[in-house]
Amino acid sequence: MIVDKKKMKVVNNITPSVDGKGLMQGRSYYTDDLADQNSLVIKILRSPHAFAHIKKIDVSKAQALNGVELVLTYKDVPHVSFSRAGQGYPEPSPHDKFILDEYVRYVGDEVAMVAAINEQIAEDALKLIEVEYEVLEPVLDFEKAYENKTIIHPEDGIKEMFPIGFDPKKNVAAAYEMHVGDVEKELANSDVVVDETFYSQAQAHAMIETHSSNARLDEHNRLVIYSSTQTPFHMRRIMATTLGLPVSQIRFIKPRVGGGFGGKQAFHGEMFCALTTLRTGKPSKLVYTREEVFGASYTRHPMRIQMRIGANKDGTITAIDCRSLSDTGAYGEHSLTVFMIVGSKVLPLYNKVKAVRFGGKVVYTNHVSAGAYRGYGAIQGNYALEATIDVLAEKLGMDPKELRAKNSMREKETSPIFEIMGEGTKGTAMIMESCKLPYCIKRGAELIEWDKKYPRVKVSETKVRGYGMAIAMQGSGIPFMDMGSATIKLNDGGSYMVTVGATDIGQGSDTIISQIVAETLQTTVDKVIIYSSDTDLTPFDCGAYASSTTYISGNAAWNAALKMRERLINEAAAYLGVKSSSVEFDGKEFVSGNKKVSLNDLSVLWLYNKDQHQVSVTESYIGHVSPPPFMAAYAEVEVDLETGEYEVLNYVTVTDCGTTINPMLARGQVEGGIVQGLGMACFEDVKYDTKGNLLSNNFLNYHIPTHKEVHKLTTEFADSYEPTGPFGAKSVGEIGIDTPPAVICNAIYNATGVRIHKLPITPEKILKGLKELKK
Amino acid sequence: MKVTFYLNNTLVSYDVEPGEYLAQTLRKHGVKSIKVGCNESTCGSCTLLLDDKPVMSCSVLTASIEGKKVTTVEGIQQEAAKIASYFSKEGADQCGFCNVGYALVIYQLKKDYKNPTDEEIKNYIVGNLCRCSGLQSQMNAIKAYLKEGK
Numbered sequence: 001m002i003v004d005k006k007k008m009k010v011v012n013n014i015t016p017s018v019d020g021k022g023l024m025q026g027r028s029y030y031t032d033d034l035a036d037q038n039s040l041v042i043k044i045l046r047s048p049h050a051f052a053h054i055k056k057i058d059v060s061k062a063q064a065l066n067g068v069e070l071v072l073t074y075k076d077v078p079h080v081s082f083s084r085a086g087q088g089y090p091e092p093s094p095h096d097k098f099i100l101d102e103y104v105r106y107v108g109d110e111v112a113m114v115a116a117i118n119e120q121i122a123e124d125a126l127k128l129i130e131v132e133y134e135v136l137e138p139v140l141d142f143e144k145a146y147e148n149k150t151i152i153h154p155e156d157g158i159k160e161m162f163p164i165g166f167d168p169k170k171n172v173a174a175a176y177e178m179h180v181g182d183v184e185k186e187l188a189n190s191d192v193v194v195d196e197t198f199y200s201q202a203q204a205h206a207m208i209e210t211h212s213s214n215a216r217l218d219e220h221n222r223l224v225i226y227s228s229t230q231t232p233f234h235m236r237r238i239m240a241t242t243l244g245l246p247v248s249q250i251r252f253i254k255p256r257v258g259g260g261f262g263g264k265q266a267f268h269g270e271m272f273c274a275l276t277t278l279r280t281g282k283p284s285k286l287v288y289t290r291e292e293v294f295g296a297s298y299t300r301h302p303m304r305i306q307m308r309i310g311a312n313k314d315g316t317i318t319a320i321d322c323r324s325l326s327d328t329g330a331y332g333e334h335s336l337t338v339f340m341i342v343g344s345k346v347l348p349l350y351n352k353v354k355a356v357r358f359g360g361k362v363v364y365t366n367h368v369s370a371g372a373y374r375g376y377g378a379i380q381g382n383y384a385l386e387a388t389i390d391v392l393a394e395k396l397g398m399d400p401k402e403l404r405a406k407n408s409m410r411e412k413e414t415s416p417i418f419e420i421m422g423e424g425t426k427g428t429a430m431i432m433e434s435c436k437l438p439y440c441i442k443r444g445a446e447l448i449e450w451d452k453k454y455p456r457v458k459v460s461e462t463k464v465r466g467y468g469m470a471i472a473m474q475g476s477g478i479p480f481m482d483m484g485s486a487t488i489k490l491n492d493g494g495s496y497m498v499t500v501g502a503t504d505i506g507q508g509s510d511t512i513i514s515q516i517v518a519e520t521l522q523t524t525v526d527k528v529i530i531y532s533s534d535t536d537l538t539p540f541d542c543g544a545y546a547s548s549t550t551y552i553s554g555n556a557a558w559n560a561a562l563k564m565r566e567r568l569i570n571e572a573a574a575y576l577g578v579k580s581s582s583v584e585f586d587g588k589e590f591v592s593g594n595k596k597v598s599l600n601d602l603s604v605l606w607l608y609n610k611d612q613h614q615v616s617v618t619e620s621y622i623g624h625v626s627p628p629p630f631m632a633a634y635a636e637v638e639v640d641l642e643t644g645e646y647e648v649l650n651y652v653t654v655t656d657c658g659t660t661i662n663p664m665l666a667r668g669q670v671e672g673g674i675v676q677g678l679g680m681a682c683f684e685d686v687k688y689d690t691k692g693n694l695l696s697n698n699f700l701n702y703h704i705p706t707h708k709e710v711h712k713l714t715t716e717f718a719d720s721y722e723p724t725g726p727f728g729a730k731s732v733g734e735i736g737i738d739t740p741p742a743v744i745c746n747a748i749y750n751a752t753g754v755r756i757h758k759l760p761i762t763p764e765k766i767l768k769g770l771k772e773l774k775k
Numbered sequence: 776m777k778v779t780f781y782l783n784n785t786l787v788s789y790d791v792e793p794g795e796y797l798a799q800t801l802r803k804h805g806v807k808s809i810k811v812g813c814n815e816s817t818c819g820s821c822t823l824l825l826d827d828k829p830v831m832s833c834s835v836l837t838a839s840i841e842g843k844k845v846t847t848v849e850g851i852q853q854e855a856a857k858i859a860s861y862f863s864k865e866g867a868d869q870c871g872f873c874n875v876g877y878a879l880v881i882y883q884l885k886k887d888y889k890n891p892t893d894e895e896i897k898n899y900i901v902g903n904l905c906r907c908s909g910l911q912s913q914m915n916a917i918k919a920y921l922k923e924g925k
Contacts (some may be wrong), residue, residue, distance in 0.1 A: 016863035023871030024859035024878050025849035026808025033807040043828040204905050208812040208820055208872040257811070258872030259906050506870025506907050664866030664912075671909025672869065699817035699904065707897040710910040736909075 003266045003712055003727050005659060010519040014116050014664050017511045018530060019504075029256040031228040035214035037458070038282035040115040041067050042272050043122040044286075045129050046296060047104035047111055050366040050692030051150065053132060053301040062114060067121035069280050071129070072113045073577045074100040077275060081158045083334035084267040085371060086234030086543060088481055090161035092424025094173055094332040099242065099271050104133075105152055105330035106366050108296035115276040117283055138366035142327035145363035152330065152364040161365035164336045164424065165361070174362040176340055180416045181355030186319035190310030197306040198384040199758040200442045200741065202299035202327075203679070204696070205373055206704045210293045211259020214285035215273035215645050223274055224251045228258065230265045230503050231543030239265065239274060244672035250274075251536045257505040261676070262372030263298050264505065265545050265664045266333060294697040297679040297746050298371030299686050301338050301362075305384035308333030313519065315398050317350050319408045322384070329369040331544020334376065335362040337423045341377025344427060346385050347629070348415035348475055350407045356417065357735065366692050372545060375737035378474060379677060383759065384522040386470035386742030390749065399454070400746070401445055404471050411435040421548065428479040428627040434730065436656040436718035437471060440632035443654045444469070447714050448634040455750035465649070466751020471636045472738035475626040476551035476722075476731040483543035484553035485620035486560040488517065492589070492607050493601040495527045496564070500542025502553030503533050507733055508665040509549045513557045513628045515661055516726050520561035522587025540620055547731035550661060552623055554726035558598035559619035564628060565680045567617060572602060575611075627722045629657040629730045633674075633739035644767030646748065648678060652714040653739070657732040658722035666732050671713050679705045681740040683760050782806075783850030789837070797823070797832040797840065802817050803846065807874050808848045812904070819903030822876035823847050827828050829880045831902070848875045857923075861916040869907035876903050881917050891921065 005012055028034070059071040077100050083093040100110055114130050116122035139145045152170040154252035160166035163177030187193050210374065210624035213227040222246070229235055230270035234253040240247045253720035257264065262453060269286035276284035288297065308321040324342050328335040393400035409415070411432055450467060457465045489497040498517050504510040516527040532538060540552055565585065573580040575597060582592040589598050608615055633653045639646040651674055660666035683703055687695040696702035741759055749755045754769030791800055796819075798821040801809045807834055812820035816834035824846035825834045848855050854876040855878040862868040862877075877900070884891065884899045891899070896917060905913060 014864070016860065017868050019871065020863045020868035021856050021859040024848075024862065024874045025852055025855045026875045026878075030810070030872065095884060096839055132782040207870070208818060208904060208906055209810070209870070210812065246798060256871060258812075261906070290815060290818075391860040444809065506872075507870065538886035662866075664864070666866075668866035668869055668912060671911060672907045675907075676906070698815060699813055704904060704906060705910065706901050706904065707910050708901055710914075713911045 002723060004709055007203050007521060008727065010515045010525060010662050012659050012663065015511060015515055015525050015662055017508055018514055018525065019510060023256065028407025030209060030258055031212040031214065031226045031255055032285065032287050034226050034255055034630060034668065035285040039214055039283040039285040040276055040280065041119045041122045042113060042115045042276055042284055044110050044124055045112040045126045047107055047109040049104060049133055049135050050107050050140065051134040051136040051152065052104050052217055053136060054104065055134050056132035057112065058130040059112060062125040064433045065121060065125045067117040068125045069117065070116060070276055072100065072275060074098065074102050078243060079157065081241050082238055083333055086231030086238065086265050087334065088424065089237060090296050092164060092337050092414045093334055094158065094160050094164065096158040097331045103155060106367060106368055106591065109330060113272050115280065115724040121676035138365060138692050139171065140688065142325065142363055142365045143304065145365050146361060152366060171364045172361050173328045173364055174336035174339060176336065176587040177359035178203065178343065178420050179357040183321045183355040183357040186355040187308060187310040187321065190318045191313045192392065192395050193308060193310045194388055194392055194395060195308045196388045196645030197304065197757060198385055198387060200303050201304045201759050202370065203373065203684050204294055204299055204686055204702055205261045205263035207259030207261055209265055211223050211264065211288040211297055213270045213273045213456055213484060214283065215277035217277060218282060222249050222251060222276060224253065225270055226253045226255060226274060227270050230260045230505050230545055232503065232533050232535050233501060233540055234543060235267065235270060237531040237550045243269065243680060246694040248527060253534045254503055260505040260544065261374040262376060262545065265372040265532060265543065266298065266299050267305065272458040276360060290475040291697045293370060294702060295694045298373065300373040301370040303380045305342065305380060307384045307388040308394050309388055311392055311396060315396055315403050315406050317353055319355040320347055320350060320352050322347060322358045324601060326362040327365050327367065327370060328362050329365055329367040331369040332364065333369055333371040338376040339420055340423060342381035344417055344421035345378045345473060345475055346381030348417045349471060351409050351413055351415035352407055362401060367688065368476055368694065374673065374676065374735045378734065378738045379680065382470065382738045383401060383741035383745065387745045390746045396433045397599055401441060401450060405438055405441050406436055409435055410438060410469055417436045423478050433724065434627060434656065434720045434722040435630055436657055436720045437630045437632065439718050440630060440656055441471065443716060444632040444652050445632045447652045448636060448650065450634065458774045459638065463638060463640055465636055465638045466747040467634065467636055468743045468750055469632065470739045470742035471493045472631045472633065473628040474547055474735040474738065475628050477548035477623045477626055478546050479626045482546065482552055483620055483622045484541040484548065484556040485539035485618060486557040487539050487616060487618040489614065489616040494603045496521065497528060498528055498530045499538040500530065500553060500555065500557060501533045501538045501543040502549050504540065505544050507544065507549065507669060508656055508662065509544065509553060511665060512661040513551060513553060516554055516557045519727065520558060521565055547734045549733065550729050551725055552621055554661065554729060556619060556621035558726040559621055560617050563617040563619050567615060572597060572617065575602060590714045613703055625724060627724060627730050629655060629735045630737060631655045632737050633743050635743045635747045637744060637751060639748065639751045639766065641752065641770065644763035644770065649743065650712040650713060650714060653733065654716045654718055655735060658718040658720050658725050658730040659728035660717055661727065661729050666717065667715050670715050670736040674713060674735065674740060675705050675710060677737040680759055683742040683762065685760050718727050723730040776838060777842055778837050781844045782847060791837045793838060794835045797835040797837045800837040801832065806847055810875060811870065811871055819876045820873050820905065822879050824879055824883055827883065829883050848878050849881060851878065851882050858920055861920045865912040865916040867908045867912035867916045873903060873905045881920060885921050
């Protein structure tokens, strides 16, 4: 259904966030605000070694401490392998984690758990646990992990749920290969071939609310868990299977979540809360410290990516060959899915090639586990591809903007990659029904004054401004896999209660879903009461990941609202004694000829006076395609040639995400992504010492962008309409993060002649490059 | 030990442990608007006003505030609602976890500075981290709020 944007009154209009005021006023609705006041406090004993076998563990002194209620080691918990990653079923990630294990695989891995009546006693008890370790040789360099003599997962009982290339005896969590056409032949026949290798680092999510969960038994003795999670329904399923409980005995509630970015798409503490409460009968809670978030949750997958690209003299790109190696750390969460995105959401940008090949391995190391992180795979792939495209442009003597415009995806086109590659499985063929990439490239160039300023402008003897660009694409959910649903109930007074499994983690999904419902039912957002998400009360939704929410959950809400509208008209027609087709409904009143009745009157009548019944509908949506949002990004970077220091003076983006359901929230998603991406491009770096101890374990050692580093963001959207999206929308949660590493790399090169192949792009690396140029 | 102080203009007296910090004390007594993001004074989420100065309450010993004046967001509800509307207009209010700290620090900034420059604003709020918004929208919202009534 195509809707005229000009007629939209709520969608595509600026609507304040439904929860903004309450949160600013300090209403207590985050996970730890809702913990039972008498909760036992859980603390985790963590490994001091990067790799070790627990030979002996004695908890008797800890258990004897007054106030300690429960101590658990690997001997006390179900020995069932699982994946902490909440994504799809059967899971595409290997089942290679135990709740507690006799092996510890990174500094920070869980050794034992203590629950006590307060935090101090829990911490004191941790010190009383005596552990004898057999310290093993760790693997700390991911390029040496494959077939290393150290096997990180030698244990029995771990498995893949379907073939993902899992080969733990060789330290391989997953592997993947694909090709279209004959890449070697096409490269050999190309006029120009470039071959560049890039390294991207681990990045920390650094959401401001740390991982938090708490548990209690309700009056039916069911387990109720509040969790700061992105995926409550996946959590319930995985917990039921791992603890051997029926799904019906578990309730997961996601209250307000203080940021996730993929980091909360997984278990971080919930199993311990569940075990403590089940075994003691008492409420319990576990709130990660900031150090634990850095050192014992997730990071982005570090990668090495080699790009070989061939082209003819006229600037036609002929073939792309991409080899990758990914470091999943101690456990294989999202190992295959992240890896495949390096190909599937990056390489189709240049869809006119005669041949394309992608492949490589995801290896285990003894580092903090890598997991889902906003733009996963895409940001790593985009850095390698888009920096290499600039190398190619220079070799061809072409403006990189023109090279991209000539070869990139256009509306009504496709790529064979879509059908071959999905997320862990086979993909889905699709045509780009909406792709304003040519406009995005052109408009972005105008905004940054590319034609006037590229490649550089000299500011002074020591300062120069460089200009760089990149393009990007993402997706909108995982087709034929991830489902969203919505229930709408009519209240007396004509307001609507909307319950959705869609998981608002701060991105604003409650607001945009309210807007979609309000627009469809021709009412205002204040007449829509939204609640998300609770496995007891709300219908199913896969959760907030893979840029799903606007497209998948938004379509579900749209379907439900359309159904509600149809239902209301039919029932009003019956009340008026007329045909449904003769009834006009403007959101407030049903009119047929000279007969009319208000929604307000009917809503009261149906509950209290006549033909009493509850009007409610539930609808679901499963994507059949995953329409990509597109973006062109440009930056103006000022470099000090004496020190290598630089500032990003202006970051310009033009995004095609179809209709922006809420233009301000869409801007918030894009700009929030850009600044996280700039952090990764410029300075964020997860660092270890030579023994595998994490050095970047607080906000002083791991710096994230502050107001001081952000200068100017110029953010525009293309006028676009995706015919399969709700009111023409595509998702926009991840695309913002994809471009900064490539854009900054290209801008620094254009300013200085130094190309940085290893993130982050620090002044030291630039200065070193400048000195080498002088030689 | 007992510590007596003014919490949003009401005199309160709490029993505290010697090493207890203010964020902990207040959350224990139901002031859940105080958010703890790092517990090592590096993120700013737990900001409150102590004698009209923004401080990170995770690092203020409760025992040290005898007789002092503590303002949390409960003490500036109308102003917080106003600040929220400026954040909303700019799309700056995402997960909300840092928002309460921002409300308090911006509220005090407006009292301390008549016409602050961008540099002065940034210096004042640099201790308050936000991982969601991209920060420019927050700056725009803050500047609009500071201009209001002037």
